[in-house]
Amino acid sequence: MVDVVLQQQGLPGVRRTGKRASLRNALKRKSTVAFLMTLPLILLIAVLVIYPAFYAIHLATLNKAMTKFVGFGNFQFLFKRNTFWMVVEQSCIFAITAVIFKALIGFIVAHFAHNIPSRKQRKWRGMLLVPWVIPPAMSTLAWLWLFDPSYSAFNYTLGFFGIGPISWLGEAGWARFSVILVNVWYGAPFFMIMYLASLKSVPEQLYEAAAIDGANWWQRIWYVSLPMMRNIIAITTLFSLIVTFANFDIVRILTAGGPIDQTHLFATWAFKVGIEGSDIPLGASVSLFMAPILAVAAFFILRDVSKRGNEA
Amino acid sequence: MSTLAIDKAGPRRNVKYGSMSRDRIWALRWSYFFLSLFAIIALLPPIYMLITSLKSSAEISAATNPWWVYHPTLSNYIELLTSNQFLRFFWNSAMISVFVVAVTMLISVPAAFALARMKFWGSATLATGVFLTYLIPDSLLFIPLFKMFVMFGDWTGIQLINRWYVLLFIYPTLTVPFCTWIMIGYFASIPKELDEAAIIDGASWFQTLTRIFIPVALPGLIAATIFAFTVSWAQFLYPLVFTTSNDQLVLPVGIITTLIKGDVFNWGQIMTGALLGAAPPLIIYAFLMDYYIAGLTAGATKG
Numbered sequence: 001m002v003d004v005v006l007q008q009q010g011l012p013g014v015r016r017t018g019k020r021a022s023l024r025n026a027l028k029r030k031s032t033v034a035f036l037m038t039l040p041l042i043l044l045i046a047v048l049v050i051y052p053a054f055y056a057i058h059l060a061t062l063n064k065a066m067t068k069f070v071g072f073g074n075f076q077f078l079f080k081r082n083t084f085w086m087v088v089e090q091s092c093i094f095a096i097t098a099v100i101f102k103a104l105i106g107f108i109v110a111h112f113a114h115n116i117p118s119r120k121q122r123k124w125r126g127m128l129l130v131p132w133v134i135p136p137a138m139s140t141l142a143w144l145w146l147f148d149p150s151y152s153a154f155n156y157t158l159g160f161f162g163i164g165p166i167s168w169l170g171e172a173g174w175a176r177f178s179v180i181l182v183n184v185w186y187g188a189p190f191f192m193i194m195y196l197a198s199l200k201s202v203p204e205q206l207y208e209a210a211a212i213d214g215a216n217w218w219q220r221i222w223y224v225s226l227p228m229m230r231n232i233i234a235i236t237t238l239f240s241l242i243v244t245f246a247n248f249d250i251v252r253i254l255t256a257g258g259p260i261d262q263t264h265l266f267a268t269w270a271f272k273v274g275i276e277g278s279d280i281p282l283g284a285s286v287s288l289f290m291a292p293i294l295a296v297a298a299f300f301i302l303r304d305v306s307k308r309g310n311e312a
Numbered sequence: 313m314s315t316l317a318i319d320k321a322g323p324r325r326n327v328k329y330g331s332m333s334r335d336r337i338w339a340l341r342w343s344y345f346f347l348s349l350f351a352i353i354a355l356l357p358p359i360y361m362l363i364t365s366l367k368s369s370a371e372i373s374a375a376t377n378p379w380w381v382y383h384p385t386l387s388n389y390i391e392l393l394t395s396n397q398f399l400r401f402f403w404n405s406a407m408i409s410v411f412v413v414a415v416t417m418l419i420s421v422p423a424a425f426a427l428a429r430m431k432f433w434g435s436a437t438l439a440t441g442v443f444l445t446y447l448i449p450d451s452l453l454f455i456p457l458f459k460m461f462v463m464f465g466d467w468t469g470i471q472l473i474n475r476w477y478v479l480l481f482i483y484p485t486l487t488v489p490f491c492t493w494i495m496i497g498y499f500a501s502i503p504k505e506l507d508e509a510a511i512i513d514g515a516s517w518f519q520t521l522t523r524i525f526i527p528v529a530l531p532g533l534i535a536a537t538i539f540a541f542t543v544s545w546a547q548f549l550y551p552l553v554f555t556t557s558n559d560q561l562v563l564p565v566g567i568i569t570t571l572i573k574g575d576v577f578n579w580g581q582i583m584t585g586a587l588l589g590a591a592p593p594l595i596i597y598a599f600l601m602d603y604y605i606a607g608l609t610a611g612a613t614k615g
Contacts, residue, residue, distance in 0.1 A: 246449030
């Protein structure tokens with residue numbers, strides 16, 4: 001900056017040519033500069049994201065001692081194990097149920113929050129988003145304590161209604177319910193905030209027009225809100241599906257996969273097999289089963305991006 | 313609403329005049345009722361953390377009413393905040409988060425600037441690719457990354473496994489793609505005239521970035537910083553895999569591995585630790601809610 005100022009005060013003629021030259025130089029170097037600026041990003045992604053992703057495929061084809069190539073041996077081994085199919089089933093149940101409930105609850109709460117005067121919305125929004133701000137590992141500990149078998153606050157409360165003590169995390173059915181419940185509790189606020197933002201962008205006139213046409217509240221939601229929110233609903237659900245499918249913290253802390261591996265997801269089982277059981281190739285094979293859903297998501301996102309590009 | 317339907321049918325306009333506003337009032341009351349219900353559910357675990365953290369072990373094991381503190385005590389807080397181990401976890405977490413935020417910003421801000429403004433060969437593909445990498449979850453990468461760092465240690469003799477600073481290499485994979493993505497969005501929204509004017513005035517690309525883009529896109533920068541901080545603070549899987557010694561642990565892993573000894577759960581201390589661990593994000597959220605929400609919803613990706 002300093003020499004620029006000096007130049008401006010100094011020779012006007014020289015300054016003009018100098019400026020033009022420096023502009024041309026800058027333009028000439030632009031792509032080089034740009035490349036250098038993105039180089040750290042490229043290196044980081046290439047070395048610590050892309051390479052490990054492919055390395056996982058390579059690892060999955062080795063034997064336990066990682067000395068021999070076994071091809072699809074690990075996958076064949078997995079397909080023969082009951083636990084694996086249980087994990088597949090539980091991952092799908094977990095992800096799909098949790099996402100549906102998160103989306104539903106988020107949608108409902110967003111509508112309630114949208115109903116109240118905008119001055120007060122901030123306060124309510126602030127409270128409703130708290131589950132999503134607390135690190136999931138920390139809040140899951142609170143849930144673990146709420147579910148505690150002997151001193152459980154839930155069972156204590158239910159006792160007043162004459163409902164017998166429930167073994168929240170000890171019984172397969174209840175344990176599955178509990179992990180889904182905690183995940184919904186953690187994720188629903190995110191849906192709420194996304195839907196609230198998109199509700200605000202729906203023009204008020206559309207609702208007025210619908211009301212004049214005699215639409216009831218249900219029709220207004222079905223024929224006005226939903227079509228207007230379609231994109232945001234689709235993208236939020238898609239992303240949430242990935243994150244939920246790959247969830248680790250909640251199941252790890254709440255049940256660690258138990259009782260008898262009934263609540264394992266791909267991530268927690270891969271951790272148990274690969275890190276705790278130190279069978280890295282098998283763990284890598286397990287975690288690779290999360291890839292298909294990623295591919296589907298990538299497909300939709302790329303389609304969306306190219307569509308947007310065509311419109312612009 | 314029904315009145316409106318009747319209105320269409322005939323001229324009896326004033327039959328139920330005012331029912332619209334009555335409908336509104338009831339809709340409002342129901343909204344408040346359900347919002348309160350959901351707010352109670354949302355705040356239940358953190359409040360329960362607070363309740364338990366104020367109880368002594370004796371009161372917890374006496375199994376009195378779990379929702380009430382009969383003899384509030386700060387002993388759990390005092391014990392944790394004077395325990396070297398816990399402070400060590402807190403310090404590790406804080407140090408890692410701050411370093412990761414710095415590294416993330418140093419990588420993603422220039423990259424976002426280049427991708428948003430300096431079109432070059434492959435820049436559009438790279439921008440999309442950056443976003444796609446954000447979708448690769450940590451639970452897919454932790455096994456190959458672990459193996460990679462083990463092999464790196466074997467080859468070079470530099471042991472990175474079980475050192476807290478290994479996380480400085482790994483956390484940016486979670487934060488950089490997303491921060492770059494939101495910074496691209498913020499930079500792209502800056503009018504082109506601004507940087508053209510700067511270039512004509514003789515500013516270099518670097519000066520354009522530091523003097524024009526960073527000040528103008530400061531809200532985005534704050535949002536990205538908050539995002540990077542909360543992600544590194546909350547991360548659980550990577551530290552669980554990469555660190556095992558007590559003095560190398562970060563807060564979430566530390567609480568879970570040291571306060572839970574076998575089957576003995578010291579719930580008072582665990583809840584205190586969890587609350588203290590949740591405090592920094594909650595405090596940031598309380599003061600910078602709008603930035604927080606802007607950052608974490610910009611790419612519609614979490615939850």
